Amino acid sequence: MKKSTKKFLLIIIIFIVIMSLSLLFFMNRFNNINILNETNNLLRDLYNLDSGAYSIKNGIIYHGNYKIGLKSSLNGSGDIEIDKYKNVRFNIIYENKCISKTYLGNTKINNGKCSPFKNIEVTFNKNNNKISFISDTKNLEYMLSYKDDFNGYWISDKYKDNIVLKSYNDGINYIWFKDSDGNISDAIEFKIDCLYTNKTKYDKNVFYCSGSTVKLDDIDFVVIKDTNSYIELMKFLPIDEKMSHCTNDISNYCFYKGKEKNTYNWSNSYINYYINNVFINKLSEKTKSLLIDSEICDDVYSTCNNESCVGLSRDEIENNKFICNSYTTSKIKLISYDEFNYVYSKTQNKNVLNGNYWSINSITPDYGSTIQYDLSYFIYEDLLSKKDVKPVIKYNKDID
Numbered sequence: 001m002k003k004s005t006k007k008f009l010l011i012i013i014i015f016i017v018i019m020s021l022s023l024l025f026f027m028n029r030f031n032n033i034n035i036l037n038e039t040n041n042l043l044r045d046l047y048n049l050d051s052g053a054y055s056i057k058n059g060i061i062y063h064g065n066y067k068i069g070l071k072s073s074l075n076g077s078g079d080i081e082i083d084k085y086k087n088v089r090f091n092i093i094y095e096n097k098c099i100s101k102t103y104l105g106n107t108k109i110n111n112g113k114c115s116p117f118k119n120i121e122v123t124f125n126k127n128n129n130k131i132s133f134i135s136d137t138k139n140l141e142y143m144l145s146y147k148d149d150f151n152g153y154w155i156s157d158k159y160k161d162n163i164v165l166k167s168y169n170d171g172i173n174y175i176w177f178k179d180s181d182g183n184i185s186d187a188i189e190f191k192i193d194c195l196y197t198n199k200t201k202y203d204k205n206v207f208y209c210s211g212s213t214v215k216l217d218d219i220d221f222v223v224i225k226d227t228n229s230y231i232e233l234m235k236f237l238p239i240d241e242k243m244s245h246c247t248n249d250i251s252n253y254c255f256y257k258g259k260e261k262n263t264y265n266w267s268n269s270y271i272n273y274y275i276n277n278v279f280i281n282k283l284s285e286k287t288k289s290l291l292i293d294s295e296i297c298d299d300v301y302s303t304c305n306n307e308s309c310v311g312l313s314r315d316e317i318e319n320n321k322f323i324c325n326s327y328t329t330s331k332i333k334l335i336s337y338d339e340f341n342y343v344y345s346k347t348q349n350k351n352v353l354n355g356n357y358w359s360i361n362s363i364t365p366d367y368g369s370t371i372q373y374d375l376s377y378f379i380y381e382d383l384l385s386k387k388d389v390k391p392v393i394k395y396n397k398d399i400d
Helices: 003-046 269-279 285-289 314-319 337-346
Strands: 052-057 058-062 066-071 079-082 088-094 098-099 109-113 122-125 128-133 141-145 161-166 174-180 190-193 198-201 213-214 219-226 231-237 255-257 259-260 295-297 327-330 357-364 367-371 380-382 394-398
Touching: 003 088, 003 098, 122 190, 141 161, 219 337, 295 314, 337 357
Parallel strands: 198 213
Antiparallel strands: 052 058, 052 079, 058 066, 079 088, 088 098, 098 109, 122 128, 128 161, 141 174, 174 190, 213 219, 219 231, 231 394, 255 259, 295 327, 357 367, 367 380
16 A cells, blocks of 8 residues: 555544544533533522422432422432522432532533532631631631521632631621532521620720720720721710800800800700810820711701701611701710610610710700610700710721
8 A cells, every 4th residue: 555545544534533523522512511401491490499408310309209290301310409598509410420510609510420519517616706717628708697698798818727707796697608619518607795894994806795894095985886897985974074065155156145046056066066176185196096087967957757867977867768968077976866775775784874964866956865864865955954974986996
């Protein structure tokens, strides 16, 4: 046989082999596309089932030994699990292939047998608001929620041996972990316990219970609320001088003199002036630099639940869908009705709220409200009345 003929035959053989392999590749790809389509049809049916363990045998879905009436044209056999959040995972053998899906992953098709389902095991321990989560599985993402609803967004943090989180939610928390393949852990429920303290030096790394007392700049404060980014504090003892919002003298403040009147709002309150210009100087420069401004309703004509909106924070206005047309900004303010109720409901030691002192809320343009010795609230008080004053600050922890 001539060399040219041998060369030609070799080319023909190589061409046939390449075409055969290509045909096999495209047939396999086409088959896989059909399998994926049938799997997606199966998934649509599975998403309508209740949570639990299922099996598929020759295309028929079973719940235990009970045939539930679903039949798939994917005539494989294997295991299916649906968790309580309606996430679906399965391992199905079909035509010597493993069709698998993790709870949060895409469908995969591999030749051979299926590997068992992978469960992510996580343990944790906590110290006050610091929680350490440990797992043999690395490179995990996590999702947090205050409800067992599998609702939130996944967070990816770089870590070496364990994931360390801080939480300032003094209630039940839920966390889930996910690996890169879409396997997820069971919901881990944990409770953060705040620390109740009595006149201890303030430490931004501690999660304080509402009603605790802490020392900041050698001043005793009552903790109103402690959060991730700030702590809100009210002076435990009133300032030395009893004060009124308005005066009997004509001034830049609200005043009542004869028939002349300068109507009260927070921006022209003498108490507002004093705590933001005199009392503030009792705080260190560092503390003053970390005070968070509060936006306070200054619209004397606005009404919220048939009472004046003056004194309500922007958050309170917006959360309750009230309307305030003008705001003023203060670094130091007085306790509000919502804040008072929050501390009252959280602490067992109600004595930290004791006294007869002004709140920031007004009832009408002519009357304010105070806290009484019996801890009742919204007592009508003439704005000329002299009462105790307990300044409230919001202290930024993030940039300290």
